[in-house]
Amino acid sequence: MLSMLAVSKPSQAKQPEAVVSIHDVMPSTMAQTQQLIDLCRRHQIRQIALLVVPGLDWSDRDVDQLRRWSDESLTLCGHGWVHRCERIAGWKHRLHSMLISRQVAEHLCWSTDQIVGTMCRCAEWFDKVSLPHPRLYVPPAWALGDLPKDRWGEVPFDWIETLAGLASMRDRKVAELPLVGFEADTILRKWSVRAFNAFGLAVRRWGCRPLRISIHPQDHQLRLADHLESVLAKGWNDLSYSQVAEDVFATT
Known part of the structure; x- marks a missing residue:
């Protein structure tokens, strides 16, 4: 797929390729989400995935805004349920919380059945409010939790994104993909994220x-x-998650 894109877009043949996502799309972050969409567009990035947290107090106005973004060809994806842990479950979760996720990696405090059930509820919310059914699910902080491969077929998504890359629910395959982020509100996080x-x-x-x-x-x-500005300005050939997934799982 990506090689076909290169043929059809010769001017971009040598461009580096990227897939861009905006996380934590919630009623409380709608204005910031629009600012980030505008920032990406200023850098000629048009294909953007919006990671939506469905289990919050969404007004009709907020849902209408999601629908407008979808109509503008932005891709809506599932992103947990409330993006907040009910509890810290064990030392591994506590360490993950301290180093990476703080209080948002809700999958880590759930059983396998709870993870599957919540992912199903996440997808059903999009159907309930008449938004496009999402193909991609990204657990908060990329922490999938206890979801073994033999349960992947039970979730209503084509792909799950983790810290390592993309996982195909149909093929039971994982493709590693490099990642960058920019969430740094302290000096320590600034230098660790930059590294x-x-x-x-x-x-x-x-x-x-x-x-x-x-x-x-x-x-x-x-x-x-x-x-963030300097990375966005590198002249990316921006791809959708669908394009990336179709390519990497055809070759893994």
């Missing part, structure tokens, strides 16, 4: 697979705002 991004950008150059650029609602106002 993580340097690694992700290097992996993209070595492996030539598309880079995942993940943006959170306040990233353009936090300590790595300039870094």
Whole structure:
């Protein structure tokens, strides 16, 4: 698929490829989401995935805005249920919370049955409010939790994104993809995230697979705002998750 795109778009044949997502789309972040969409568009990035948290107090006006974004060819995806942990379950979850996720990795405090049930409820919400049924699901903080491969067929999504890359529910395959992020509200997180991004950008150059650029609602106002701008300005051939998934799972 990606090679076909290169033939049909010769001017972009040598462009680096990326898939861009805006996380934590909620009633409380709608204005920031629009600001980030505008920022991406200023850098000629048109294909954007919006990761929607459905289990919150969505007004008809907010849902209408999601529908308008979808009509503008932005892709709506599932992103947990309330994006908040009910409890910290064990030392692994506590360590994950301290280093990465804080209080948002809700999958880590659920059983397998609860994870499957919540993912089904997430997809049903889109159907209930007459939004396009999402093909991609991204657990908060990319923390999938206890969902073994033999249960993947029970979830109503084609792909799940994790910290490592994309997982195909149909093929039971995982494709590793490099990742960068920008959520840095402290000096420590600024330098740790920058180091993580340097690694992700290097992996993209070595492996030539598309880079995942993940943006959170306040990233353009936090300590790595300039870094976000510089990454977006690299002249990406922006791809959808569908395009990336069709390519990587055809070759893995």
